[in-house]
Amino acid sequence: GGGAPPILTDEGWLTLWHGVEPKEIVGIYRTYWSLLDKDDPSVVLRTRHEPLLEADPDLTRPIEDLMYLRDVVFTTGIAEVGDHYVVASGEADLACRITHVPKATFRA
Numbered sequence: 569g570g571g572a573p574p575i576l577t578d579e580g581w582l583t584l585w586h587g588v589e590p591k592e593i594v595g596i597y598r599t600y601w602s603l604l605d606k607d608d609p610s611v612v613l614r615t616r617h618e619p620l621l622e623a624d625p626d627l628t629r630p631i632e633d634l635m636y637l638r639d640v641v642f643t644t645g646i647a648e649v650g651d652h653y654v655v656a657s658g659e660a661d662l663a664c665r666i667t668h669v670p671k672a673t674f675r676a
Contacts, residue, residue: 571599571643572655580606580613582674584620584643584655596639598622599657603674614674621657621667628660641665 574583581604588595598619605611623639638660645656652670659665 572646574604574609575646575648576606577603577648577674579675580604581609582646582653584646586642587619591639594640596623597642599641599643599655601674620669620673621655621665623659624665627665628663631662634662 569586569588571584571586574581576582583602583604584599585602586597586599588597599621600616600618601620602615603613605613621641621643623641625638628638640660641657642661643655643657647654649668651672652668655667655669657665657667
C-alpha cells in the first residue's frame with residue numbers, strides 16, 4: 569500500500585510503500601522501497617523485498633501499557649538531507665519515528 573509521497577531523485581522517483589504480513593487481527597506492517605523511471609513511473613527500475621523499516625519494540629517500550637497494536641510501522645514522509653534521507657513514520661499507531669537512511673541504501 570501507499571506510504572510517503574514519491575520524491576524525484578537524480579535516478580528516478582523514489583517511492584516508499586508498505587507491505588502487510590497476515591498475523592492476528594491487523595498483521596505486520598513493514599516499509600519497502602522502489603525506484604521508478606523519471607519519465608514513465610510505470611517502469612520499476614529497482615525494488616527491494618527486504619524491509620527498509622519494521623517495528624522496533626525498543627522505541628515503544630516506554631508506552632507499552634498503552635499499546636493496542638504491535639508490529640506496525642507506517643511511513644508518512646521523506647526529505648532529502650545531504651547524503652541521506654530523513655524518513656518520518658508512525659510506530660504502533662502511538663508514536664512518531666524519525667529514521668535517517670543513507671542514500672546509498674537505494675542504490676543497492
